[in-house]
Amino acid sequence: MPEATIESVLQEGRVFHPPAELAASARIGSMEAYRALAAEAESDPEAFWGRLAREHLHWFEPFDTVLDWSQPPFATWFGGGRTNLSVNCLDRHLDGPRADKTALIWEGEPGDTRRFTYRELHAAVCRAANALRALGIGKGDLVALYMPMVPEAAIAMLACARIGAPHSVVFGGFSAEALRDRLIDGQAKLVITADGGFRKDKAVALKPAVDAALADGAAPSVEHVLVVRRTEQDCAMAEGRDLWWHELVDGQSADCPAEPMESEDRLFVLYTSGSTGKPKGVVHTTAGYNLWAHLTFQWIFDIREDDVHWCTADVGWITGHSYIVYGPLSNGATTVMYEGAPRPSKPGAFWEVIQKHRVSIFYTAPTAIRAFMKSGREVPDQYDMGTLRILGTVGEPINPEAWMWYRDVIGGDRCPVVDTWWQTETGGVMISPLPGATPTKPGSCTLPLPGIAADIVDLEGRSQPADAGGYLAVRRPWPGMMRTVHGDPERFRKSYWEHIRPADGSWLYFAGDGARRDADGYFWVMGRVDDVINVSGHRLGTMEIESALVSHPAVAEAAVVGRPDELKGEGIVAFVTLEAGRSGDDALMAELRGHVGQEIGPIARPDVIRFSDALPKTRSGKIMRRILRALAAGEEVSGDTSTLEDRSVLDQLRV
Numbered sequence: 105m106p107e108a109t110i111e112s113v114l115q116e117g118r119v120f121h122p123p124a125e126l127a128a129s130a131r132i133g134s135m136e137a138y139r140a141l142a143a144e145a146e147s148d149p150e151a152f153w154g155r156l157a158r159e160h161l162h163w164f165e166p167f168d169t170v171l172d173w174s175q176p177p178f179a180t181w182f183g184g185g186r187t188n189l190s191v192n193c194l195d196r197h198l199d200g201p202r203a204d205k206t207a208l209i210w211e212g213e214p215g216d217t218r219r220f221t222y223r224e225l226h227a228a229v230c231r232a233a234n235a236l237r238a239l240g241i242g243k244g245d246l247v248a249l250y251m252p253m254v255p256e257a258a259i260a261m262l263a264c265a266r267i268g269a270p271h272s273v274v275f276g277g278f279s280a281e282a283l284r285d286r287l288i289d290g291q292a293k294l295v296i297t298a299d300g301g302f303r304k305d306k307a308v309a310l311k312p313a314v315d316a317a318l319a320d321g322a323a324p325s326v327e328h329v330l331v332v333r334r335t336e337q338d339c340a341m342a343e344g345r346d347l348w349w350h351e352l353v354d355g356q357s358a359d360c361p362a363e364p365m366e367s368e369d370r371l372f373v374l375y376t377s378g379s380t381g382k383p384k385g386v387v388h389t390t391a392g393y394n395l396w397a398h399l400t401f402q403w404i405f406d407i408r409e410d411d412v413h414w415c416t417a418d419v420g421w422i423t424g425h426s427y428i429v430y431g432p433l434s435n436g437a438t439t440v441m442y443e444g445a446p447r448p449s450k451p452g453a454f455w456e457v458i459q460k461h462r463v464s465i466f467y468t469a470p471t472a473i474r475a476f477m478k479s480g481r482e483v484p485d486q487y488d489m490g491t492l493r494i495l496g497t498v499g500e501p502i503n504p505e506a507w508m509w510y511r512d513v514i515g516g517d518r519c520p521v522v523d524t525w526w527q528t529e530t531g532g533v534m535i536s537p538l539p540g541a542t543p544t545k546p547g548s549c550t551l552p553l554p555g556i557a558a559d560i561v562d563l564e565g566r567s568q569p570a571d572a573g574g575y576l577a578v579r580r581p582w583p584g585m586m587r588t589v590h591g592d593p594e595r596f597r598k599s600y601w602e603h604i605r606p607a608d609g610s611w612l613y614f615a616g617d618g619a620r621r622d623a624d625g626y627f628w629v630m631g632r633v634d635d636v637i638n639v640s641g642h643r644l645g646t647m648e649i650e651s652a653l654v655s656h657p658a659v660a661e662a663a664v665v666g667r668p669d670e671l672k673g674e675g676i677v678a679f680v681t682l683e684a685g686r687s688g689d690d691a692l693m694a695e696l697r698g699h700v701g702q703e704i705g706p707i708a709r710p711d712v713i714r715f716s717d718a719l720p721k722t723r724s725g726k727i728m729r730r731i732l733r734a735l736a737a738g739e740e741v742s743g744d745t746s747t748l749e750d751r752s753v754l755d756q757l758r759v
């Protein structure tokens with residue numbers, strides 16, 4: 105853990121105001137309205153959260169305490185209350201016109217489509233929940249999901265929530281070993297999977313990985329495997345263990361009373377992306393998570409009755425949990441789920457989905473936006489995306505040039521961009537513009553949401569002055585915060601609560617990001633503190649140097665790391681991928697070094713620039729600088745690489 109704070113070198117002065125007609129009808133339509141909510145939260149946080157929980161969730165039993173923080177860092181919320189996430193997402197929409205509103209639009213990669221109204225989704229979830237009960241799954245039994253992006257993934261999640269069985273969704277692109285580790289760690293009793301899914305024009309098998317994960321009794325807690333038929337490829341079924349979804353689920357009753365869950369009953373376990381090391385099994389609980397997914401979705405996307413919301417994440421990540429499934433459905437919104445990805449045969453796949461389903465809110469990741477920039481605006485320009493009104497981004501810091509491109513080319517220079525900073529651990533978005541209220545600046549996630557006491561601090565927890573870099577921390581608990589690391593409360597305390605130790609003994613949540621706050625109070629994430637580069641005593645974040653590189657027209661994507669340097673402490677090594685049609689040579693290298701020198705100063709000029717076709721990323725699309733650091737120093741890549749997307753990238757980078 106580095107000691108000093110971080111220096112900021114990037115200058116970005118552009119400001120974009122919310123469109124007047126959006127602000128006029130927005131739920132939070134001005135900075136005054138935002139400040140009023142934030143002030144309410146500040147003056148009495150418990151009254152604030154209590155009010156929102158009563159107004160926004162259905163309760164079988166009202167809670168009698170809002171927050172118990174008597175044993176920090178372990179919080180409990182809404183004690184004494186009973187609620188159920190699937191009731192909040194489904195049953196409560198069935199009384200009025202929403203019953204026949206489309207809840208879920210699913211688009212398969214080959215172009216097949218399925219739609220569910222709220223009434224239909226409710227029935228499907230009840231059948232699945234009854235099937236789980238028939239398999240002996242009850243309250244507290246962990247169910248693992250290893251699924252393609254098919255409606256049954258969302259249905260299974262909601263069915264688990266309905267009967268009080270926590271789920272653990274494991275991204276369908278992970279290997280059998282990664283799945284096995286997570287099944288063992290969670291002591292899963294049931295695995296729900298599919299024969300396969302469609303990905304980049306191929307039927308990709310999934311079930312064999314489940315078989316391999318369970319081979320030789322490696323995960324003895326697993327009693328059954330429930331298999332959705334999707335691709336219809338050959339699929340071995342183990343007698344007595346494996347069952348087909350359609351054979352078990354379709355005949356069940358569509359009536360299934362929901363289990364009244366205690367607020368703090370475990371809702372799900374989900375592992376972090378593994379950008380910085382071994383993934384952590386993050387535990388979220390029922391009421392607090394539900395409230396936070398609900399509120400953040402409503403605030404950030406200014407959701408309206410006729411919106412069509414599409415989040416491109418996989419349900420295997422927290423973004424998929426909170427903003428494909430739970431946040432939208434809890435609000436009675438229409439949510440889109442897409443099985444496929446842009447691919448050589450269909451580079452405009454995303455834009456086609458937007459055009460076909462008249463998507464109005466689009467939420468994706470910087471890695472995707474940079475890839476679209478690389479292939480040029482000619483692709484999106486072929487589609488009608490006039491229905492869009494709000495764009496969102498999440499997952500990594502977004503470089504200002506990518507932000508501008510997103511706003512101009514995808515949003516027609518009309519849609520506000522909400523850059524949402526959050527983590528698996530935080531359950532929902534923490535820092536983000538509100539589209540009808542907050543003026544935005546490219547590259548800044550702007551201001552904390554009401555109730556979120558985010559701050560930039562030093563290691564003693566002292567707030568840092570404007571424009572000084574520091575640690576991005578949260579001073580007060582919030583309902584959606586993770587409760588513990590599954591099976592390892594000590595790791596929870598150590599990973600998040602022990603780096604920053606204020607003299608007054610108060611508790612600050614800190615999960616690894618460095619940031620600064622400008623004179624307007626806007627937050628600028630500068631990268632992971634583990635990745636900070638120390639050049640001649642200057643501590644530089646990765647994001648700013650990378651953004652300077654990306655602002656050069658030849659550069660598509662950049663990752664910078666430090667490597668030991670006798671004179672300077674550390675030298676800067678940049679790994680760069682180029683726009684289509686550009687080739688990396690000495691002249692371009694000199695030009696890029698000069699460009700960074702000009703944009704942010706000579707101190708940030710890379711010593712070495714290495715051009716490559718691709719960068720090492722996690723399966724969720726984040727750059728793994730830890731691996732590049734080892735390569736730049738000429739060391740063997742060690743530590744956990746199980747979450748790496750494409751191992752062949754490593755071999756390319758080694759030469």
Ligand code: ATP
Pocket residue numbers: 376377378379380381382383384497498499500501502523524525526527528529549615616617629631632724726
């Ligand atoms: P691990 O914790 O296992 O290393 P991870 O941190 O990548 O993995 P996630 O919880 O998926 O796992 O990602 C959260 C992190 O993603 C944040 O801590 C931050 O570094 C980055 N991030 C997410 N959204 C943004 C954003 N809008 N701007 C900047 N960074 C972001």
Ligand code: MG
Pocket residue numbers: 376527615616
């Ligand atoms: Mg993390």
